[in-house]
Amino acid sequence: MSTVAKAVSLLETLGADISELGLAELAGRVGFDKTTTRRLLISLIECGLVEQDERSRCYRLGAGISRLALLREAQFPFLRTATPTVERLAQETGETVHLSEYSSRGLVSVHVVESTKANRVSVPVGMILPLHATASGIALLAFARKKLRDAVAEGPFPAFTRHTVSAPEELSKLIEAARARGYSTSTQGFEEGVFSVAAPILGVDGIAIGALAIATPQVRIRKGDIERHGAAVAAGASEIGEHLFGLLPSSAHAAAQPQRARARI
Numbered sequence: 001m002s003t004v005a006k007a008v009s010l011l012e013t014l015g016a017d018i019s020e021l022g023l024a025e026l027a028g029r030v031g032f033d034k035t036t037t038r039r040l041l042i043s044l045i046e047c048g049l050v051e052q053d054e055r056s057r058c059y060r061l062g063a064g065i066s067r068l069a070l071l072r073e074a075q076f077p078f079l080r081t082a083t084p085t086v087e088r089l090a091q092e093t094g095e096t097v098h099l100s101e102y103s104s105r106g107l108v109s110v111h112v113v114e115s116t117k118a119n120r121v122s123v124p125v126g127m128i129l130p131l132h133a134t135a136s137g138i139a140l141l142a143f144a145r146k147k148l149r150d151a152v153a154e155g156p157f158p159a160f161t162r163h164t165v166s167a168p169e170e171l172s173k174l175i176e177a178a179r180a181r182g183y184s185t186s187t188q189g190f191e192e193g194v195f196s197v198a199a200p201i202l203g204v205d206g207i208a209i210g211a212l213a214i215a216t217p218q219v220r221i222r223k224g225d226i227e228r229h230g231a232a233v234a235a236g237a238s239e240i241g242e243h244l245f246g247l248l249p250s251s252a253h254a255a256a257q258p259q260r261a262r263a264r265i
Contacts, residue, residue, distance in 0.1 A: 003040070006030070006032065006036070006040055007040050007043070007044060008105075009030050010026065010030055010037070010040055010041065010044065010050070011044070011049060011050070011061065011065070012126075013026060013029050013030050014026070014050065014059060014060060014061050015061055015065075015126055016126070017124075019060055020053060020056065020058035020059065020060045021058055021059055021060075022056075022057065022058050022059075023037060023038060023041070023057075023059070026041075026059060041059055044062070045062070047062075047064055048062045048063060048064030048067070049061070049062050049064040049065055049068075050062045051063070077244075078101055078110070078209075078210070078244065079099075079110055079111055081240060081243045081244050082099050082111065082201075082212070082240045083099075083111060085212070085236045085239050085240050086098070086099050086111055086113055086212070086236075087113055088236075089212070089214065089232060089233070089236050090113035090114075090115070092232065093214055093229060093232065094115055094116070094117065095115045095117075095120070095121070095214050095215065095216045095220075095229075096112065096113065096114045096115045096120055096121040096122070096123060096214070096215045096216070097112070097113050097212070097213065097214050097215075098111065098112040098113075098123045098136075098212075098213050098215065099111040099112070099210065099211075099212055099213075100129055100136045100140075100210050100211050100212075100213070101209065101210040102140055102208065102209055102210055105128070106128045106129070106131075107128065107129045107131060107134075107136060107137055107140055107210070107211070108126065108127070108128055108129070109123050109124065109125055109126060109127045109129060110125065110126075110210075111125065112124070112125055115216075119217050119219075119220070120217070121191075121194050121196075121215035121216060121217060123215060129190075130158065130160070130190065131152050132152055132157050132164070132165045132171055133157075133158070133160050133164045133165060133186070133189045133190045134186055134189060134190045134196065134198070134213075135184045135185055135186035135189075135196040135197055135198035135211075135213050135215075136184075136196075136198040136211035136213045137211075138171075138174050138175060138178050138184035138185075138186065138198070139178055139183060139184040139198040139199055139200045139208070139211045139213075140200055140208045140210070140211050141171075141175050141178075141208075142175045142176075142178035142179040142184060142200060142208070143179065143200040143202060143206065143207060143208040144207065144208055145207055149175065152171070153168040153171060153172065154168075155168070157171075160189070160190050160191065161188050161189065161190065161191065161192050163187060163188040163189055164189050164190070165189060181230065181234075182199060182230075182234045183197055183198060183199040183230040183231075183233055183234045184197065184198050184199075185197050185226060185230070186198075187218065188218065193217060193218050193219070194215055194216070194217065194218060195215075195216050195217075195218045195221050195226075196213050196214060196215040196216065197213065197214050197226065197229045197230045197233055198211045198212060198213035198214075198233055199211065199212055199213075199230070199233040199234040199236070199237035199238075200237060201237045201240050201241050201244075202237075202238075202241045203241070203245060204245045204246075211237070212233050212236050212237040212240065213233060214229045214232070214233055216229070
């Protein structure tokens with residue numbers, strides 16, 4: 001693992017479930033020795049990406065992370081552009097709606113509006129969404145480059161539940177169905193008792209750069225909900241893409257929108 005990859009691993013660990021970690025615990029979580037971990041932390045502190053609390057001596061993410069995020073958002077306003085659509089869709093459906101963006105690190109949840117209902121689905125911001133096991137991942141693959149689809153099809157297929165996709169043939173059928181409809185579905189593929197639908201957010205070349213999804217407790221799904229939610233995320237994803245890039249090329253627009261005329265809940 002390169003030095004940069006090790007540093008990124010430290011940042012991701014500090015950005016996970018615990019906001020502050022001591023040196024020994026942090027080193028244990030990332031699998032580095034304490035000397036290497038401390039050396040990397042010192043460099044990250046100098047760059048403002050990590051801070052150390054003077055009293056507890058624990059480490060946390062630094063303000064430099066926010067600065068980089070703001071610079072990135074200024075150059076490519078993905079989050080700012082998509083947030084109104086995510087919030088409106090959550091209000092219309094009453095369910096959890098989440099936005100994800102694809103990068104070399106994988107498909108990452110970047111914005112979530114949770115349902116206000118007591119029985120709801122929670123999706124942590126920053127979660128890496130497995131491409132073979134989530135509606136968001138399937139939606140992305142349906143409009144991804146062939147190289148990425150082939151790489152995912154080679155496996156492995158980690159099992160998160162007994163319903164998780166476990167073979168290339170099964171994955172291929174889900175991808176084909178998602179491409180034909182313009183949205184994907186997943187029933188308990190990543191978490192027991194959760195049903196979700198998702199649609200791809202397309203770039204100017206018709207390749208997916210992210211996904212918009214609605215996640216619902218399976219017990220709340222009623223007749224017609226799948227089609228309504230699918231049409232809603234498809235329309236929402238199209239709206240985000242058009243706000244970012246303008247109208248898509250006609251071929252990509254048509255391929256991704258067969259169900260979008262029935263968009264409103």
